[in-house]
Amino acid sequence: MTKKKGFLDFISDSTFIHILLSIVFGFLVGAIFLKVMGLSVGAAYGRLLNSITSLKGFSYVVVYSVPYIVAGLSVAFSFKTGVFNIGAEGQFVMGSMAAVVTSLLCSGLPKPLLIPLCFIAAMAIGALWGIIVGVLKTKWGINEVLSMIMFNWIAFYLSNFIAGLPAIKNEGTAEATKNIADNASMLFSKEFIKNAGLCPTANWGILMAVAAMLIVWFIIEKTTLGYELKAVGYNKFAAEYGGISVNRSILTALAISGALAGLAGALQVMGMGKRISIFTSQEGFGFAGIVVALIGVSNPFGVFVAGLFYGALMYGGSKLNLEGVPTQLINVIVGTVVFFIAISVIFRSFRNLKKKKEPPKSPVSSNSKKEVAAS
Amino acid sequence: MTNFVNSLGIILFATLVYATPLLYAALGSCFSEVSGVVNIGIEGMMTVGAFTGTVVAYFIGNPWLGFLCGGLAGALFGMLHAVATVNLGADQTIAGTAINMLGPGIAIMTAKVLFNSTDTVPLTASQKIPKIFSGTFDTSTVFGRFMDNVFANYASTYLVFIAVIIVWFVFYKTRFGLRLRACGEHPQACETLGIDVIKMRFACVCLSGFLAGLGGACVTMTVSTQFRPISIVGQGFIAIAAVIFGKFRPHGALIGCLLFGFCSGLKVVLGGSSAINMHIISMIPYVVTVIVLVLFVGKSRVPAANGKPYVKAK
Numbered sequence: 001m002t003k004k005k006g007f008l009d010f011i012s013d014s015t016f017i018h019i020l021l022s023i024v025f026g027f028l029v030g031a032i033f034l035k036v037m038g039l040s041v042g043a044a045y046g047r048l049l050n051s052i053t054s055l056k057g058f059s060y061v062v063v064y065s066v067p068y069i070v071a072g073l074s075v076a077f078s079f080k081t082g083v084f085n086i087g088a089e090g091q092f093v094m095g096s097m098a099a100v101v102t103s104l105l106c107s108g109l110p111k112p113l114l115i116p117l118c119f120i121a122a123m124a125i126g127a128l129w130g131i132i133v134g135v136l137k138t139k140w141g142i143n144e145v146l147s148m149i150m151f152n153w154i155a156f157y158l159s160n161f162i163a164g165l166p167a168i169k170n171e172g173t174a175e176a177t178k179n180i181a182d183n184a185s186m187l188f189s190k191e192f193i194k195n196a197g198l199c200p201t202a203n204w205g206i207l208m209a210v211a212a213m214l215i216v217w218f219i220i221e222k223t224t225l226g227y228e229l230k231a232v233g234y235n236k237f238a239a240e241y242g243g244i245s246v247n248r249s250i251l252t253a254l255a256i257s258g259a260l261a262g263l264a265g266a267l268q269v270m271g272m273g274k275r276i277s278i279f280t281s282q283e284g285f286g287f288a289g290i291v292v293a294l295i296g297v298s299n300p301f302g303v304f305v306a307g308l309f310y311g312a313l314m315y316g317g318s319k320l321n322l323e324g325v326p327t328q329l330i331n332v333i334v335g336t337v338v339f340f341i342a343i344s345v346i347f348r349s350f351r352n353l354k355k356k357k358e359p360p361k362s363p364v365s366s367n368s369k370k371e372v373a374a375s
Numbered sequence: 376m377t378n379f380v381n382s383l384g385i386i387l388f389a390t391l392v393y394a395t396p397l398l399y400a401a402l403g404s405c406f407s408e409v410s411g412v413v414n415i416g417i418e419g420m421m422t423v424g425a426f427t428g429t430v431v432a433y434f435i436g437n438p439w440l441g442f443l444c445g446g447l448a449g450a451l452f453g454m455l456h457a458v459a460t461v462n463l464g465a466d467q468t469i470a471g472t473a474i475n476m477l478g479p480g481i482a483i484m485t486a487k488v489l490f491n492s493t494d495t496v497p498l499t500a501s502q503k504i505p506k507i508f509s510g511t512f513d514t515s516t517v518f519g520r521f522m523d524n525v526f527a528n529y530a531s532t533y534l535v536f537i538a539v540i541i542v543w544f545v546f547y548k549t550r551f552g553l554r555l556r557a558c559g560e561h562p563q564a565c566e567t568l569g570i571d572v573i574k575m576r577f578a579c580v581c582l583s584g585f586l587a588g589l590g591g592a593c594v595t596m597t598v599s600t601q602f603r604p605i606s607i608v609g610q611g612f613i614a615i616a617a618v619i620f621g622k623f624r625p626h627g628a629l630i631g632c633l634l635f636g637f638c639s640g641l642k643v644v645l646g647g648s649s650a651i652n653m654h655i656i657s658m659i660p661y662v663v664t665v666i667v668l669v670l671f672v673g674k675s676r677v678p679a680a681n682g683k684p685y686v687k688a689k
Binding site for chain 1: 415455459460463464465466468469470472473474475476477478479480481483484487488493605608609612613615616619620652654655657658660661662664665668669672674677
């Protein structure tokens with residue numbers, strides 16, 4: 001019964017094609033906005049493409065992408081396990097602050113010790129932030145979306161508070177923390193960057209992102225733990241019946257997801273960021289993680305590519321001002337992409353286009369067989 | 376004593392100012408969630424409303440027209456969410472996330488074109504939503520001052536309390552309300568009784584956008600007089616939190632919003648004294664919300680069909 005797939009079938013079946021089509025629509029809508037505003041589409045998209053295609057530009061893209069990829073993995077992991085980690089933002093903030101504080105307190109340690117220590121601190125605090133929400137849910141039945149929104153803001157103000165403490169605050173006039181200890185920095189050496197022609201903030205972070213991607217894939221696809229978490233996400237009553245402790249699974253899932261978001265925060269500050277500013281509004285890495293997870297359809301490899309895509313748009317977008325184009329164009333493009341991913345069911349209906357064109361000659365589908373039998 | 380009464384007056388004023396936009400948005404969220412559609416796009420709809428309200432008031436000069444247009448702009452984005460989630464059966468979280476990116480993106484881009492800046496031009500006093508009862512009370516006495524602080528408030532604040540009563544009445548005393556609640560609990564049963572679930576949900580999501588837009592317009596047309604990219608930062612999510620806090624009932628959401636507004640008001644008064652670190656004070660509303668949840672509210676019951684796309688049986 002192997003049916004030869006037509007072109008329209010291919011389009012309507014493949015999630016990958018849906019994503020690509022969504023991206024095309026995103027840029028189309030962006031172009032329409034540019035046209036309506038009387039700006040040059042060619043100049044804007046040309047600048048976007050130009051800024052990311054040189055070696056230096058591409059290295060910027062990779063550096064920008066690292067926190068988005070890992071935050072995206074955090075949210076994707078939560079999606080797989082049936083929780084919506086809208087709290088990645090707070091876990092990210094706490095993770096980066098933990099990395100800075102650890103590096104400043106233990107600045108005497110050598111690099112091979114200090115860097116892993118900062119990672120562990122960031123992941124532990126991120127996991128803790130996830131577990132608190134999990135306990136509120138499993139012990140008192142408090143809606144996790146609600147408590148995550150609260151804990152995002154608590155993390156935000158706590159980070160601002162810690163950044164203002166005398167031992168942490170920058171000696172200069174900047175409203176920020178001190179720079180992260182040299183031994184906790186993941187930047188490549190200056191000579192290497194110069195010789196290779198990379199951007200000044202090129203760092204090892206991308207390797208951690210690859211490792212995180214592989215670990216998440218392994219946990220979800222290859223371990224009993226991953227199987228249990230997925231089972232709970234798919235149908236918690238069936239999972240409970242099958243002997244899986246639902247409450248423990250929710251806690252584990254939130255802890256792992258939180259640890260990933262915390263790691264993303266550490267990678268951001270130990271790579272590109274160097275220090276944490278005292279902000280007036282949330283920075284939005286965690287919310288970007290949601291978008292990246294959605295574009296990557298919660299598949300670890302997909303999230304990796306989606307993170308690179310998002311990083312490219314963010315870096316390229318920062319250059320749009322040079323053409324007199326508002327940076328916000330990027331939000332419109334990405335928003336449209338996500339919107340089309342949401343309604344990707346319309347791409348599935350391409351199959352029907354074909355059916356209208358060439359009506360089936362003989363009843364082959366099981367449905368029509370039943371109809372024949374019924375008559 | 377005089378000081379205390381004055382401070383209390385200021386706290387209550389700030390409570391009402393903070394709670395008003397949250398309440399509009401929370402009522403909107405109630406409509407959408409209770410009919411069975413998760414709407415995390417409230418934040419984006421508020422931003423669009425805030426921007427449109429300010430711009431219309433600035434160019435036309437009439438604050439009420441601006442306020443209304445803010446609501447309509449929110450409704451337009453509500454309709455976008457409705458088309459995706461109700462008609463096409465899209466994942467409601469994904470569509471909402473898209474709205475949250477599109478709303479601010481389009482608003483700020485348009486601001487750039489109109490004003491060559493991400494901020495709009497501040498509104499003059501006649502372009503703002505007017506205060507009512509200002510000058511009614513004799514401010515020379517302590518009591519009069521207190522009354523002036525609390526009741527000489529923006530018209531939009533008085534409107535929202537009327538709106539809460541109306542929404543409560545619609546939800547629990549009308550046929551429309553009964554049907555709307557049923558759509559969120561058991562849409563299949565509704566359909567068998569001849570209720571058009573798709574139409575009901577579509578209307579509710581548009582309405583939620585309208586109310587969220589009004590809420591956004593309140594932010595930029597009362598205390599703050601201009602739209603800036605940081606005008607709406609998280610109020611939409613707080614409104615959703617207030618609705619979950621209030622167990623998806625309009626009067627419950629009212630308590631959530633007032634609690635939140637009161638803590639923010641406390642922040643304004645305590646922040647002036649600077650005995651305690653400002654950032655720690657800013658944390659109060661969020662910590663208090665969690666504590667109140669644990670101690671008094673507990674398990675929140677979500678409408679049974681909330682978040683599930685409804686596909687009409689063939």
